[in-house]
Amino acid sequence: MLGLYVHVPFCSAICNYCNFNRGLFDGALKTRYVDALVREIARAGSAGDARAAGEPRAADTIYFGGGTPSLLEPAEIARIAGACADAFDVSADREMTLEANPETVTADRLAAFRAAGVNRVSFGVQSFRDDELRRLSRLHGADRARAAFAEAREAGFDNVSLDLMMWLPGQQVEQWLDSVDQAVALGPEHLSLYLLEVYPNAPLKEEMARARWSQAPDDDAATMYLAAMDRLEAAGYEQYEISNVARPGRRSRHNTKYWTDGEWLGFGCGAHSTRDGVRWKNVSATEDYADRIGRREPTAVDVRRLSDAERLGDALFTGLRLSDGVDEAAVERRYGVNLWQRYGADLEPFLDSGLLKRQNRRLWLTRRGMLLAHEVMTVFV
Ligand code: SF4
Numbered sequence: 001m002l003g004l005y006v007h008v009p010f011c012s013a014i015c016n017y018c019n020f021n022r023g024l025f026d027g028a029l030k031t032r033y034v035d036a037l038v039r040e041i042a043r044a045g046s047a048g049d050a051r052a053a054g055e056p057r058a059a060d061t062i063y064f065g066g067g068t069p070s071l072l073e074p075a076e077i078a079r080i081a082g083a084c085a086d087a088f089d090v091s092a093d094r095e096m097t098l099e100a101n102p103e104t105v106t107a108d109r110l111a112a113f114r115a116a117g118v119n120r121v122s123f124g125v126q127s128f129r130d131d132e133l134r135r136l137s138r139l140h141g142a143d144r145a146r147a148a149f150a151e152a153r154e155a156g157f158d159n160v161s162l163d164l165m166m167w168l169p170g171q172q173v174e175q176w177l178d179s180v181d182q183a184v185a186l187g188p189e190h191l192s193l194y195l196l197e198v199y200p201n202a203p204l205k206e207e208m209a210r211a212r213w214s215q216a217p218d219d220d221a222a223t224m225y226l227a228a229m230d231r232l233e234a235a236g237y238e239q240y241e242i243s244n245v246a247r248p249g250r251r252s253r254h255n256t257k258y259w260t261d262g263e264w265l266g267f268g269c270g271a272h273s274t275r276d277g278v279r280w281k282n283v284s285a286t287e288d289y290a291d292r293i294g295r296r297e298p299t300a301v302d303v304r305r306l307s308d309a310e311r312l313g314d315a316l317f318t319g320l321r322l323s324d325g326v327d328e329a330a331v332e333r334r335y336g337v338n339l340w341q342r343y344g345a346d347l348e349p350f351l352d353s354g355l356l357k358r359q360n361r362r363l364w365l366t367r368r369g370m371l372l373a374h375e376v377m378t379v380f381v
Contacts, residue, residue, distance in 0.1 A: 045087020
């Protein structure tokens with residue numbers, strides 16, 4: 001089934017490390033943007049759209065990502081979800097996720113989002129330490145993050161995810177693990193752990209130089225990752241992807257489509273889609289996107305039919321991100337390629353060094369291998 005992704009590019013302030021497709025909140029532009037989203041979704045579901053010709057396709061996930069989707073009003077989320085339900089055959093048990101920043105929610109707003117159909121909230125917490133949050137120029141503190149979590153529970157959400165970032169400027173292993181422990185103490189169903197990447201033109205880079213903050217040595221970053229995964233496992237979470245852990249049955253259904261060779265449609269500026277072997281991306285600029293929808297012009301750029309080799313490379317690249325790894329027999333059935341015959345000689349050294357495991361024609365990265373995943377994956381690209 002399809003996954004539907006809706007991009008919301010507005011934020012109350014721009015964080016000093018961010019390189020996502022986002023801009024400052026503008027009420028008038030937001031209203032125009034929501035109208036454009038609804039029209040784009042209707043267009044994708046209509047038979048008049050060359051990419052979507054035929055029967056309405058079944059979809060079982062809707063994911064509002066950003067940006068800060070929780071800056072939209074609950075009624076706007078409901079309207080967009082309604083457009084999805086009109087244009088696609090959205091299953092009754094669909095997963096509908098809203099990314100939310102802790103400072104944008106209240107118990108009432110969360111209850112209204114829930115009434116609008118949202119059944120999973122993903123909070124961008126990043127850290128439970130105020131000094132770290134300040135360094136990242138986040139608008140919330142640790143207390144607000146905890147309060148937002150409690151408000152989500154109060155509103156009836158039984159599927160909550162928290163994002164945390166490690167390897168922050170000035171952060172030591174113990175401080176990182178303190179945030180992990182605080183997250184575990186709340187008991188979310190799902191956690192995503194990311195390594196901070198400081199981009200060359202990020203304002204944070206300059207601030208770090210000025211304040212003489214540095215990131216811990218690489219070995220410490222590896223310890224942060226491995227120790228956090230150990231702790232989370234001990235607390236009953238299962239790691240199912242390089243950066244993601246969940247309670248049993250609580251994996252992100254939407255994101256799993258990205259890692260299992262699935263299909264999804266992305267709506268909004270900069271959103272990516274992959275369907276029927278074709279991949280495309282919408283124009284990135286918010287106004288340009290809304291203008292094009294208003295003029296009934298295509299919003300897709302970079303439309304590309306994937307070659308068999310690219311599809312295979314992607315399937316292996318993303319499949320290895322999963323703890324379950326890659327099923328060689330399934331790859332052979334789908335792509336007609338014997339994985340081990342083609343890549344075995346190049347993969348052998350990674351087996352010998354303990355980064356990769358292979359058993360019963362299944363291939364997966366060990367946890368140490370996940371740290372060096374990019375080196376292993378270069379074999380496939
Ligand atoms: S809230 Fe998220 S998307 Fe917005 S600026 Fe900060 S990191 Fe970027």
